[in-house]
Every structure is written in C-alpha cells, then in structure tokens.
Amino acid sequence: MPDAISTTVQSVKDPVMSAAQFDRLRKIIYDRSGIHYPDNKKYVLESRLGRRLVELDIEDYDQYVSFLTIGPYKDDEFQEMFNKITINETSFFRNEPQLDVFERTILPKLIESRSAVKRLRFWSAACSSGEEPFTLAMQIHRSLGIRLQDWKIEILGTDISEKALEVATSGKYTDYSLRTTNQLIKQRYFSQQGLYFTIDPVIRSMVHFELLNLKDRLGAKRFGKFDVIFCRNVMIYFDDAMRGQVVNMFADQLADDGSLFIGHSETLRGLDTPFAQIPVPQAFCYQKVASKPVM
Numbered sequence: 001m002p003d004a005i006s007t008t009v010q011s012v013k014d015p016v017m018s019a020a021q022f023d024r025l026r027k028i029i030y031d032r033s034g035i036h037y038p039d040n041k042k043y044v045l046e047s048r049l050g051r052r053l054v055e056l057d058i059e060d061y062d063q064y065v066s067f068l069t070i071g072p073y074k075d076d077e078f079q080e081m082f083n084k085i086t087i088n089e090t091s092f093f094r095n096e097p098q099l100d101v102f103e104r105t106i107l108p109k110l111i112e113s114r115s116a117v118k119r120l121r122f123w124s125a126a127c128s129s130g131e132e133p134f135t136l137a138m139q140i141h142r143s144l145g146i147r148l149q150d151w152k153i154e155i156l157g158t159d160i161s162e163k164a165l166e167v168a169t170s171g172k173y174t175d176y177s178l179r180t181t182n183q184l185i186k187q188r189y190f191s192q193q194g195l196y197f198t199i200d201p202v203i204r205s206m207v208h209f210e211l212l213n214l215k216d217r218l219g220a221k222r223f224g225k226f227d228v229i230f231c232r233n234v235m236i237y238f239d240d241a242m243r244g245q246v247v248n249m250f251a252d253q254l255a256d257d258g259s260l261f262i263g264h265s266e267t268l269r270g271l272d273t274p275f276a277q278i279p280v281p282q283a284f285c286y287q288k289v290a291s292k293p294v295m
C-alpha cells in the first residue's frame with residue numbers, strides 16, 4: 001500500500017500525455033477554436049493542461065477528454081481550458097509605430113469621411129485583457145478632443161477567454177500592462193491606487209467587451225460593421241485554413257473602405273482575401289479592396 005507521502009507526491013504530479021492523447025486533444029481544441037498545436041508543441045499543451053488535471057484530480061488524459069466532451073460540465077470545462085491554454089500577453093500602446101500609423105494616417109481620413117454621420121466603430125478582436133481597445137480609445141480621445149461629444153464612438157473588445165475579459169471589464173491594471181506606455185499617458189488616462197492603475201472613466205465608457213470565439217462567424221455578425229478591425233498576435237496560433245476563414249470574416253464585418261491591422265509577425269500573404277497591404281513601413285495594415293469576383 002502506498003504511504004501518505006508517496007500518495008501526495010503522486011496526486012500533484014502532472015500526468016503524462018501520450019502521442020495519441022495529444023492528437024485527440026489538439027483536434028478537439030482546433031475544431032473548437034482554430035488554435036493549432038504543431039507536432040513539436042506537445043510539451044506546451046502538456047504543461048498548460050497538466051495543472052488543470054491536477055486541479056480536477058483527474059489522473060489521465062483519456063478521462064480528461066471524456067470530461068471535456070461528454071457530460072454536464074463540458075461547456076464550462078471548455079472555458080476553463082481556454083483560460084489555461086490561451087496566451088494573453090499584451091500591453092497598452094503595444095507596437096507604437098503601428099499605432100502611430102493608425103492615429104496619424106487612418107484615423108484622420110476616417111474622421112473626415114464620416115464627418116456627416118459622426119459615427120465610427122472599431123473592433124479589437126482577441127483583445128485579451130483589454131489593453132488594446134483602451135489604447136485605441138485613448139488615441140481617438142486625444143485625436144477628436146472637444147469634438148468627441150458630437151461623435152458616436154463604439155469600440156468593441158472580444159476574446160475567447162472569460163478570465164482575460166474579467167480583467168478588461170474591471171479596467172484595473174498593474175504596472176506590467178503599462179510597460180510600453182509613456183509617463184504622459186499614464187498621468188492623463190490612469191489614476192493610481194497602490195499597485196493598481198485604473199482607467200479614466202471616459203475612456204472606460206468608450207469600450208464594450210463581449211466573449212467571442214473567432215470561429216463563430218454568426219456570433220461576429222451580430223456586432224454589425226466596423227470601420228477598423230485590430231486583430232493582432234492571435235493568428236500566429238492558427239493554421240492557414242483558420243487564418244483564411246477569420247480574415248474573410250473580417251472582410252464581411254468591415255465597411256467598404258475599412259482597414260485591418262494585424263500583428264507584426266503575421267501576414268495575409270498566401271491567403272485568398274479581399275485585402276491589399278497599405279504601403280507604409282511598420283503598419284501591418286490592410287485596406288479592404290473591391291469585392292472578390294464571384295467564381
């Protein structure tokens with residue numbers, strides 16, 4: 001019979017994932033979210049999910065697959081799993097040269113072209129804990145200045161991770177989220193209480209958050225059309241098929257003169273989409289072009 005110590009050690013040890021179990025799990029994850037685990041990333045999934053199995057006191061991955069796919073808790077477990085496996089790394093004013101292109105080139109043109117309707121809509125897709133949509137709100141706030149009161153500005157932030165969206169909704173951040181933010185912005189748009197920085201209420205009120213899986217094309221449709229979509233640093237986790245689906249979904253959700261910003265290590269090259277890159281270095285910005293000819 002095992003003694004108490006060895007039992008404890010056993011129960012906290014991460015279970016081992018076999019190659020077959022890896023294949024089953026990565027297919028389930030891909031089908032549900034489009035997140036693709038290549039052959040050499042088994043250890044990543046194992047280290048992230050191992051903790052979840054320990055929390056659930058589940059001893060092996062076959063049991064976990066059943067828990068995830070059959071029975072009353074399966075939807076909740078998918079959410080728990082996404083909370084564990086998604087990489088939520090982000091910061092305010094992440095990749096400033098690109099944001100400068102948004103603020104100095106794209107935004108002024110939009111403000112001019114929408115001056116009659118005075119309505120602009122932005123979508124930060126896969127926004128993690130909200131730093132990206134709040135950054136856009138700050139840029140729009142300082143660009144419009146006093147004119148903001150005459151405009152209807154809507155900024156939507158969506159993500160697959162409920163946990164990340166909880167932080168976003170709170171509008172409360174630590175210094176780590178502000179590591180790429182200059183002092184002037186910190187003073188103007190945040191108030192500090194101890195270790196926490198809270199977003200200015202005006203900026204907070206400009207952004208709305210919703211849970212959305214980028215696989216859910218119909219779910220995205222209900223948010224209507226946008227003038228600009230930011231989708232940065234998530235498509236690196238997708239394969240070409242999923243990237244193609246997501247980017248074409250963005251094309252459907254964009255106004256005819258809308259723009260799409262992607263991450264600096266991402267590209268639309270090789271994908272069949274109605275976008276052309278704007279020729280500005282560091283922009284990683286694409287303009288929607290005339291509809292694709294019907295085949």
Ligand SMILES: C[S@@+](CC[C@H](N)C(=O)[O-])C[C@H]1O[C@@H](n2cnc3c(N)ncnc32)[C@H](O)[C@@H]1O
Pocket residue numbers: 033034035086087088089090091094125126127128129132158159160161164212213214215231232233234237263
């Ligand atoms: C690295 S963060 C990027 C955050 C922000 N866009 C940025 O660039 O700073 C990637 C985010 O993508 C989200 N994500 C991954 N797969 C997703 C999916 N299928 N649908 C929606 N969000 C997803 C993750 O939860 C994570 O918060």
